[in-house]
Amino acid sequence: MSAMAEQNHPWRLSRRRLTDALLAALAPVAACCLALGGLSVWTAYGNAGSPARITVTGGRVFLPYGGVPETAAFFRISNSGGSVDRLVKVTSEGPGGATTLSRHRMTDGRSAYAQTVESVAVPAGGSLAMSPSSLDVTVPATTRRQAGDLVPFTLHFEHSGAVRTLAVVVRPGQDGT
Secondary structure, three states: OOHHHHHOOOOOOOHHHHHHHHHHHHHHHHHHHHHHHHHHHHHHOOOOOOOOOEEEEEEEEEOOOOOOOEEEEEEEEEEOOOOOEEEEEEEEOOOOOOOEEEEEEEOOOOOEEEEEOOOEEEOOOOEEEOOOOOEEEEEEOOOOOOOOOEEEEEEEEOOOEEEEEEEEEEOOOHHHO
16 A cells, blocks of 8 residues: 555544544543532432421411301421422311312402312422412311310321321411411
8 A cells, every 4th residue: 555545544543533532532421420420419418319308397277167168277398308299188087077188279350269289299308388378278167176276187298108297276367377
């Protein structure tokens, strides 16, 4: 082969070709190293794959008035874990019957109604505060309850299982509700 043909051969290794190949390989290798470093830090701080850790506080049940067939219960749910969990059901051991999760909605005519909710997410590292203007638990009203009574509830979560808590019966408007 001639010297000219030998220099232009496509498979001949040259300094330029070697530099181009190394630069082309550098970008994906750098991206992988950066991603691995980020995941290592995330894991080191305990966030990778840590399960949801649910606590339920501030349980309140409105004292029914005016012969209404239902009232509402509210809770503050905190998730200190690294995974999202879902509240899927609330049951009450007290008298009255079935409970439902519901969300407060307004119509265009400014009247309110409750919309049944199948489940609600509790964000990782976050909380969910139920209130009369957002999410609540619809509870059958019973005339046997008085302000200050404690009503047992069990909140059922998709991953954390059942969490038992008590809610105090309060008059609507009491404690800023």
